[in-house]
Amino acid sequence: MISERDKARYPFTTESADYVKKLRIEVADLITEPYKPILKRAEERIRLALLKPDDLAPQEHDPSIEILSFPTSIMLMAYIDNENVKRRYAVAESKGFSKKLKTESLEKVIEIAQGTYYWNIKSKGQNLRETYEIFLHFIDYIKNIKNMNDLKWKLTNRYLKDGYVEITKNEATRLIEEEIQRKILKKTKNRKVEPPKALKEILETIKLITMEKTVFETFDTPSGIKVENMPPCIKKLFDSLSAGGRLSHLGRFTLTSFLVNTGATEEDVMNFFKSASDFDENKTKYQIEHISGRKGGKTKYKPPKCDTLKTHGLCFSPDEICNRIVHPLTYYRLKMKALKKK
């Protein structure tokens, strides 16, 4: 059973959301006297999440404030126009919840996973291993390991049978954390409308908080192509193309998007591809424009992650630096930085 106290501790659950829905509170109500504490707690949540995530513990004394403050902060965050800040908020909240969840009983963890995220969990008992407490269907499992870099999460290294993966309770809470994070990110997607007047003031405050901590992730956009800074996989593609070799579709995409993302102009890339054995001017032009975001989707494509390149056999003799990264672009940036320091 999800108790009143649980609803306050875990306001992301279906039960809490239902409770909030029944109250039918309007945004305008929030600035009226009886609701002020909720708005205040919401602001505090955001402040702690962004500045002191470790202190983001639930307040135990007034469950109703606690429950309502969560959807209120999410609603506020939706007006903040900064993806990094939103991500940091989502990570902090979800980490806070999963820390709490770890202290709960197995039954409670399962109840929340099933009730809120509809996990397909096989009843325990059947050939249960001592250390593994939950059998989770592989579809729910792989949906939640996308951000995990540790090899222990890879399906390949798990016990998989009849469609179910064996996991421990702690692992389950870690996966629930991913669910929470995704949901928060989804709900805080930009609404792109003017915030209601009533919220103007508090939103100003939040913007100030975010500015305190915003890291400006600026990377140099180097001009020209610095071959010596390329990771081994890209270098390999580069070399074989320079020598007139043929690349697979994915190889071509990887190389093009890498070059485009490291500051090569469309013309540079075009000229470079002219040496390829199966060069087709129109096709190549279309691809380059597409990848650089001029045509089609308008988004600039990034090269695939190392993990993906590994799957398709394109990761080629990784070196020392490769051990520290998960994306070939990071390799390039690290090397560029190292060069600058010299």
Next chain:
Amino acid sequence: MNSLKDFKKITQTFIRSKFSEYYIKNKNNILAPSSIESREFGFFLFAENIVIRHKTFQKTSELRNFITNIVPSDVYHSAAYYNDPEAPMDKKGWKGSDLIFDIDADHIETECKKKHDTWSCIDCKFSGLGKPPQSCSKCGGFKFNQSTWMCNHCLEKAKEEILKLIDLIHLDFGINLENIRVNFSGHRGYHLHVDSQQIRNLDTEDRKEIVDYIVGTGLDTNLLDIWDTSGKIKSIGGLSPNDPGWRGRLAKRIIRIFSDSDKETLKSIGLKPQAIDSILKLQMYNSNTNQDTSWRMIKGTGKHTWNILIQKAIATESVGIDTVVTTDIHRLIRVAGTLNGKTGLKAMKIEIEELPEFNPFKQAIAFDGYETIHIEEAPRFILGDQEYGPYKNVNEKLPRSAALLLLCKKRAYPVRN
């Protein structure tokens, strides 16, 4: 005199007329995919470089009539389901996709490729057998023409892979056999479709994770809890064929290595004489007592040897799928019951129970009757119950299926008789 272009044209027209006759007679064998109205269809025509894409059909009969009228060389459907399959790619509205696996002899290493596949350097015409090298050993060029052949051994290998794959999909991923469909591609491989509500919404990244499991990518034996803290393999309690996942697979494979290998093979794996002796003794013992415990009690094997064994087991258990096909959620895949334009053989559905006995060189034959053709060059090959070739610059009257294979493979042209 006919020019080369004319020969090409004549051959195309000829093949097309035979395909047409086939479809008139056999159009009811064309199998439409589920939810046909949500699928995109694509067609290659005989006229070179003509592709029809973004076609849709509401009913199987429409698809069958279209194929019979147009007579394409190859027919494909999308693995995906779309809101509007006729729209351009970015406006189709992706609703989900079957999980598709492609196993093709092109991706499997076989010894016989050195006998029947050839390459030649475009620059200096230097040529060789098997797969083309990284660069031409004569002029250093990178561009090659390749010519491949379908052979019994290569296809048997592909079949072994598909059987391993079915095992994994069914036992590990728990997919019901009713939701698994296997097709012969009509050329050098097999396709496996998982058509089930459960997996439709998996995105590319999800599918990548499945691919990695099937290939064994990222497998870390330290995480499989095989070694004890002193670095020795855990004895009896360690690895059991009943364990789920890769652990169990490795255990089963190692047991098979032990129970099926002779002295030479064990030596070639890198085992020490003492270990080999003890394995051979246990093989005897096991065959007498009908037990399978040998691998647990082998003396003279250290971590090094176990590592070799495990690596060998991983390589054998890994399934040779084309990783790009499975992770592509917009992929087009050949329609069962149509002809493959590269061979004139049928792409066809195979019941899983019948797969072990399936012989593509007999069961995928689409034509009867005879044709006279001029064969420029072809290796020895088997089709139906007959053996053919090798041929070089001869006119031959052959069973129509064999003649079409050579025509489709561009090794021959038709002769008027």
